[in-house]
Amino acid sequence: MGRPPCCNESGVKKGPWTPEEDEKLMDYISKHGRGTWRTLPMHAGLNRCGKSCRLRWENYLRPDIKRGRFTEEEEQLIINLHSVLGNKWAKIATHLPGRTDNEIKNYWNTNIRKKLLQMGIDPETHKQRTDFNHLVNLSQLLGMSNLSTSMSPWTNPLGLQADVTTQLAKLQLLQNMLQVMNNTNSLVNVGNPYLLGNQILNGTNTLQVEDPVLRCKECVKPASNHPCLSQTHSDSSHQNISIPGTEKENETATQEVIGYNQNIVTIQQNQAENILPALVASCPRTSTFSQMDNNYKAAQMSTFEAWEKFLLDDDETSGSHWKEILDLTSTSASPISW
DNA sequence: AAGCACACCAACCGCGTCCTC
DNA sequence: GGAGGACGCGGTTGGTGTGCT
Incomplete structure (x- = not known):
């Protein structure tokens, strides 16, 4: 025979906690410690289920809970940990002191997920989305681009100069288009664009x-779908990589992610001037297109030429360039239909 | 000012694992 | 060893606040 049941008595209170109930719970735990949740409500004089008490304590009343908005560093850490651990909120929470899994x-659900979706990142896989639903944003950006050029600075809701707004919208639109083209052709890996400073220009502007x-340190494949982290490699260079599903593996993985995250923070600090998140490569012509076939190269260069015209063009004639770009994009990235 | 839509978040629910008997 | 409850976790819901029309 097991233990007596918990929470099966009818009449236990549900719903929001009152200040009096909070007081009772805090008072009891401060005097007696947590003990067993099953018996705690009775001893504390609460008409609540033990489960409900545990939740209230863990998510709200615990004294070491950190309140307030998440910092950028915390947000970045969550993203990185989620890319390795998935929806293991409790495990993620162990790396963010004072933050609860809830x-x-x-x-994640109200902020980060939406941000990633808007950027064309699949929040589950942390890879660029292969569907084109996020292209809905393109029309909105295009509308903003056109709208802001006709707006005076005084009526701009963002409080920005109209041309600045226009350029921001244009740049974001270009980024989206680049993502689409990269996705479609798999010729240029631009990485996940949601990290500030994840694209670096070296001295040769490549x-x-x-x-x-x-990623695996040896063969640089992503850990999420790589044998290095799904089983121990026979190769001696991979022998220290452990097996997923174990605490050890999760610790190893998250430690690496934290280390990685620190590197990213360093990169971000070095690129303090970079405000916009991972827009296009500053010089698309010099990007590495070594795998391109000739046809694609030709189409790509035409597209870049159209972009150049577009970016240099500040007057209303740029509308024709938009059409040109979109046409070129749709032909070079064939699956897209406008 | 009222109504509506959306965002946020505390709390509940259900399930898997652990633990006790 | 097995039955069954406790615990912890992740998914979901519903109440409340806020902004927009």
């Missing part, structure tokens, strides 16, 4: 990429 889960997904 709070992180809520923040695009280099920092990928936020945890």
Whole structure:
């Protein structure tokens, strides 16, 4: 025979906690410690289920809970940990002191998830989405681009100069288009674009990429779908990589992610001037297109030429360039239909 | 000012694992 | 060893606040 049942008595209160109930719970735990949740409500004089008491304590009353908005560093850490651990909110929470799994889960669902979707990142896989639903944003950006050029600075809701707004909208639109083209053709890996500073220009102005997904140190494949982290390699160079599903593996993985995250923070600090998140490579012509076939190259260069015209063009004639770009994009990235 | 839509988040629910008997 | 409850976790819901029309 097991233990007596918990929470099966009818008449236990549900719903929001009152200040009096909070007081009773805090008072009891401060005097007696947590003990067993099953018997705690009775001893504390609460008409609540033990489960409800545990939740209230863990998510709200615990004295070490950190309140307030998540910092950018915390947000970045959550993203990186989620890319390795998935929806293991409790495990993620162990790396964010003072934050509860519930709070992180809520923040993910209400903020981060939406941000990633808007950027064309699949929040589940942390890879660029292969569908084109996020292209809905293109029409909105296009509308904003056109609208802001006709707006005076005084009526701009963002309080920005109209041309600045226009450029921001244009740049974001270009980024989206680049993502689409990269997705479609798999010729240029621009990495996940949601990290500030994940694209670095070296001295030769060639695009280099920092990928936020945890990777095997030896063969640089993502850990999430790589044998290095799904089983121990027979190769001696991989012998220290452990097996997923174990605490050890999760610790190893998250430690690597934290290390990685610190590197990213360093990169971000070095690129303090970079405000916009991972827009296009500053010089698309010099990006590494070594795998391109000739046809694609030709189409790509035409597209870049159209972009150049577009970016240099400040008057209303740019509308024709938009059409040109969109046409070129749709032909070079064939699956897209406008 | 009222009504509506959306965002946020505390709390509940259900399930899997652990633990006790 | 097995039955069954406790615990912890992740998914979901519903109440409340806020902004927009």
